Amino acid sequence: MISIRHWFRERIPISGDVLRELTNEPVPNHLKRWWFCLGGTPAYLFVVQIVTGILLAFNYQATPTAAYESVRYITEEASYGWYFRGIHKWAATLMIAAVILHQMRVYFTAAYRKPRELNWMIGMCLLLGTLGLGFTGYCLVFEQLSYWGATVAANICDSVPWFGGFLKRMLLGGESYNEHTLSRMFILHAAVLPCVMILLLFVHISFIRLQGVTEFKFSDEPKDKPGFFSFFPDHLFTEVIIGLVLMLLLSFLASVVPAHLGPKADPFTTPETIKPEWFFYVMFRWLKLFSGTFAVLSIGFIIFAMFIWPWLDAGLRRITRNEEISTWIGIVAVIALIGLTVWEALAAH
Amino acid sequence: MNLQTKRVIIFVLGIAFLASLLLVQWQETERRNEEAGITTKLISVPASSSRCVECHDSSSPGITAHWRSSTHAEKGVGCVECHQASESDADSFSHYGEVIATVVTPRDCSKCHVTESAEFAASHHAQGGNILASLDNFLAETVEGNRTPFNPHSPTPGMDVTEVNGMASAFTGCQQCHGGKVALMDKDGGMINVDDLQPNEEGLPTNAAAVASILKDDNGKPKFHPGTWPNTGIGRINLDGSLGSCSACHSRHDFSPRRARQPENCGKCHLGPDHPQKEIYEESKHGVAYRDLHASMNLDAETWILGEDYAQAPTCATCHMSANSVDRSVTHNPGTRISWTNRPPVSKLMDTDADGKIISALDPAERQELLSNGMSHEERRQSMRNVCQHCHTPDYVSGFYKQYDDFVVLYNEKFAKPGESIINALRTNSLITPTQFDEEIEWTWFYLWHHEGRRARHGASMMAPDYAHWHGMYEVAERFYQELIPQAEELVEHAAEEGRTDQAAAVQAIIDEILARPEHAWKSGGTEPQGG
Numbered sequence: 001m002i003s004i005r006h007w008f009r010e011r012i013p014i015s016g017d018v019l020r021e022l023t024n025e026p027v028p029n030h031l032k033r034w035w036f037c038l039g040g041t042p043a044y045l046f047v048v049q050i051v052t053g054i055l056l057a058f059n060y061q062a063t064p065t066a067a068y069e070s071v072r073y074i075t076e077e078a079s080y081g082w083y084f085r086g087i088h089k090w091a092a093t094l095m096i097a098a099v100i101l102h103q104m105r106v107y108f109t110a111a112y113r114k115p116r117e118l119n120w121m122i123g124m125c126l127l128l129g130t131l132g133l134g135f136t137g138y139c140l141v142f143e144q145l146s147y148w149g150a151t152v153a154a155n156i157c158d159s160v161p162w163f164g165g166f167l168k169r170m171l172l173g174g175e176s177y178n179e180h181t182l183s184r185m186f187i188l189h190a191a192v193l194p195c196v197m198i199l200l201l202f203v204h205i206s207f208i209r210l211q212g213v214t215e216f217k218f219s220d221e222p223k224d225k226p227g228f229f230s231f232f233p234d235h236l237f238t239e240v241i242i243g244l245v246l247m248l249l250l251s252f253l254a255s256v257v258p259a260h261l262g263p264k265a266d267p268f269t270t271p272e273t274i275k276p277e278w279f280f281y282v283m284f285r286w287l288k289l290f291s292g293t294f295a296v297l298s299i300g301f302i303i304f305a306m307f308i309w310p311w312l313d314a315g316l317r318r319i320t321r322n323e324e325i326s327t328w329i330g331i332v333a334v335i336a337l338i339g340l341t342v343w344e345a346l347a348a349h
Numbered sequence: 350m351n352l353q354t355k356r357v358i359i360f361v362l363g364i365a366f367l368a369s370l371l372l373v374q375w376q377e378t379e380r381r382n383e384e385a386g387i388t389t390k391l392i393s394v395p396a397s398s399s400r401c402v403e404c405h406d407s408s409s410p411g412i413t414a415h416w417r418s419s420t421h422a423e424k425g426v427g428c429v430e431c432h433q434a435s436e437s438d439a440d441s442f443s444h445y446g447e448v449i450a451t452v453v454t455p456r457d458c459s460k461c462h463v464t465e466s467a468e469f470a471a472s473h474h475a476q477g478g479n480i481l482a483s484l485d486n487f488l489a490e491t492v493e494g495n496r497t498p499f500n501p502h503s504p505t506p507g508m509d510v511t512e513v514n515g516m517a518s519a520f521t522g523c524q525q526c527h528g529g530k531v532a533l534m535d536k537d538g539g540m541i542n543v544d545d546l547q548p549n550e551e552g553l554p555t556n557a558a559a560v561a562s563i564l565k566d567d568n569g570k571p572k573f574h575p576g577t578w579p580n581t582g583i584g585r586i587n588l589d590g591s592l593g594s595c596s597a598c599h600s601r602h603d604f605s606p607r608r609a610r611q612p613e614n615c616g617k618c619h620l621g622p623d624h625p626q627k628e629i630y631e632e633s634k635h636g637v638a639y640r641d642l643h644a645s646m647n648l649d650a651e652t653w654i655l656g657e658d659y660a661q662a663p664t665c666a667t668c669h670m671s672a673n674s675v676d677r678s679v680t681h682n683p684g685t686r687i688s689w690t691n692r693p694p695v696s697k698l699m700d701t702d703a704d705g706k707i708i709s710a711l712d713p714a715e716r717q718e719l720l721s722n723g724m725s726h727e728e729r730r731q732s733m734r735n736v737c738q739h740c741h742t743p744d745y746v747s748g749f750y751k752q753y754d755d756f757v758v759l760y761n762e763k764f765a766k767p768g769e770s771i772i773n774a775l776r777t778n779s780l781i782t783p784t785q786f787d788e789e790i791e792w793t794w795f796y797l798w799h800h801e802g803r804r805a806r807h808g809a810s811m812m813a814p815d816y817a818h819w820h821g822m823y824e825v826a827e828r829f830y831q832e833l834i835p836q837a838e839e840l841v842e843h844a845a846e847e848g849r850t851d852q853a854a855a856v857q858a859i860i861d862e863i864l865a866r867p868e869h870a871w872k873s874g875g876t877e878p879q880g881g
Contacts, residue, residue: 244362251369
């Protein structure tokens with residue numbers, strides 16, 4: 001036993017103390033509260049997506065002639081195909097929800113403020129990356145929603161002034177949906193975006209380790225209680241519990257509400273109603289409320305404002321002398337987010 | 350929350366997750382079973398049948414397993430509900446306290462399936478047993494076999510054959526598709542069937558003497574005549590007077606609608622040299638599409654409505670029986686959508702009177718009068734068009750029917766009617782005997798219309814060009830010109846040599862008149878360049 005350890009230590013010269021130091025950082029007490037663990041949730045779901053995505057890719061064919069049939073094969077014939085597709089679909093939904101909730105938690109606890117502005121921006125990139133994965137993912141099924149969703153997205157890109165046409169061509173691989181579009185979506189979904197996400201996650205977590213987790217004190221905590229607890233095993237157990245709850249939930253959803261397959265994409269039949277996945281409802285409703293270019297530019301502006309929010313927040317607090325200004329803006333934004341989403345969900349067209 | 354509590358939670362959640370994987374495994378197994386058609390459904394064994402199931406689980410586990418996967422089992426219809434009989438039934442017997450009968454007839458099924466039974470009773474399927482008086486049956490019973498048993502002429506090593514059953518070919522061949530007369534053994538060694546029992550409207554026998562002479566075993570169970578039972582022919586003639594066998598299509602004990610929807614089910618009988626509908630279908634684009642797409646055709650659907658539950662490809666059931674988004678009800682009379690009958694030597698339009706008989710009258714007024722209570726071929730064709738138009742435009746369907754009508758009329762006029770008139774002339778002029786199949790030309794004519802002629806017409810009816818032509822009209826033409834005409838002329842020549850000059854001249858005149866027609870003129874000198 002000792003010789004095996006010695007053999008490894010000779011070849012991997014990392015001391016146990018350094019490893020313990022790296023992996024067992026003291027964790028602030030507030031992380032014992034469940035809602036502060038929402039950052040780990042999307043990361044965990046991302047791993048689930050990678051594993052199930054690889055399994056699905058074994059049978060998926062990214063061509064317009066074969067895509068739908070291959071998804072049907074996965075859903076109806078391949079061993080456990082329905083289960084892995086169900087897990088992949090529900091994990092995507094939960095991952096997007098968890099990312100949004102995590103970002104809201106960071107926002108309302110002002111954890112983005114100095115010196116964590118850059119990590120907030122990386123988080124924004126991760127949010128956009130997650131939405132991009134969601135969009136390219138449902139394009140791959142090649143059902144009506146996939147085809148017309150991609151077409152509508154391309155038209156939205158096209159309405160961006162100056163370089164809209166370029167964006168559209170980049171998305172579709174041509175002036176309109178063509179035989180290269182699906183393979184482009186697949187490469188984005190299965191290679192480019194996951195690699196970018198992994199890189200960004202690495203930087204995101206590195207920043208957290210370098211800067212430490214923002215500490216919060218709650219009034220109900222005793223003053224003499226230690227402010228930190230150990231990562232291993234205490235916090236790790238919490239994460240394991242969350243992981244198991246998520247797996248149970250995913251397994252339940254995949255079994256009871258399996259991923260269905262809509263009608264095959266038909267370029268000659270425009271569906272009566274075109275609706276994207278739920279996480280784009282807010283943008284879709286916004287686009288319906290305002291004229292094309294204004295709607296697209298305003299969405300671009302809102303996303304830009306979200307990127308630079310740590311500095312906007314500092315400026316607004318200085319100008320208004322109101323420390324809670326960001327909270328009020330956040331409440332309005334969340335109400336708008338929920339309101340537009342529900343509006344779109346309830347609207348027939 | 351302390352560490353110990355977390356450990357317990359992780360343990361419980363871990364077990365729950367593993368249990369969820371068991372659920373997934375169960376679902377996957379169920380899916381695979383469903384795919385393989387061996388799904389076990391949630392059932393409750395009705396109290397009336399619990400003893401039957403308990404015992405048959407060990408004595409004949411296949412039967413109970415099939416029943417368990419049936420809709421009957423799901424809905425609480427057990428063994429007794431179908432096999433229950435009256436003590437007055439000829440084939441009833443007491444079986445562990447229940448009076449039952451072995452054979453379940455359409456009369457039994459009609460207790461619940463009223464509409465289906467009535468439709469089936471009106472169908473040509475139900476009349477399948479009428480073959481018992483037909484040319485085909487003469488072949489099986491007499492030409493292939495013998496109507497009475499005869500003695501073997503040499504020993505069979507290992508088997509003590511004292512008597513040859515001359516009906517074996519008819520029992521095992523014809524009657525397993527067409528249906529035979531189910532019979533019980535008479536104490537005197539003969540058989541007792543529906544003709545002897547003379548059942549009343551309730552299906553109960555009225556001939557007490559016949560019932561009294563039924564041979565029974567030591568337990569009081571009537572013995573079936575082994576040639577007539579088992580039999581699942583579609584037109585089986587049952588002891589209670591009912592016609593047919595629902596299990597011919599809905600295999601017994603699991604009564605699978607899924608199976609009845611698939612062409613392989615019809616292929617038990619609709620195949621072979623004389624009516625290869627199954628092979629014709631397989632050659633057609635319909636069959637090709639079915640082979641490719643059957644997995645996604647929703648064959649287990651409750652309703653299976655074309656245009657709603659599926660639209661990938663049609664099966665036999667789709668076109669001839671199943672519901673579609675226009676005609677929303679299933680019919681158990683497959684003739685409802687057929688406009689030509691291609692069964693007889695000369696095809697006939699399916700204009701039927703109130704009794705379902707084809708109207709042969711030529712007078713339009715008389716035809717109309719008979720049709721007023723029957724069903725015209727146009728109505729039947731419209732019913733089929735409603736199916737076709739789920740996938741084809743009205744013009745396309747009209748174009749198909751024009752091609753089909755032209756084909757059938759060509760066959761009728763060029764070969765079938767002339768062939769029939771030559772054979773009739775030979776027989777009426779005594780150039781051949783009244784006995785069928787004792788002269789070569791009778792076999793020739795039989796091949797022409799019964800095998801090749803039907804293949805051609807069925808090929809045309811179901812869009813299979815190779816059957817319409819090479820397996821069909823090409824062989825009809827060859828048989829007509831190379832065999833039927835030469836054999837007829839040879840018979841005429843022999844008759845003339847024997848001094849029966851008037852008869853010979855009469856038949857020769859008919860042959861000459863036929864060959865002088867423009868469509869046969871090519872034979873006598875060629876009317877056009879034949880190509881290279």
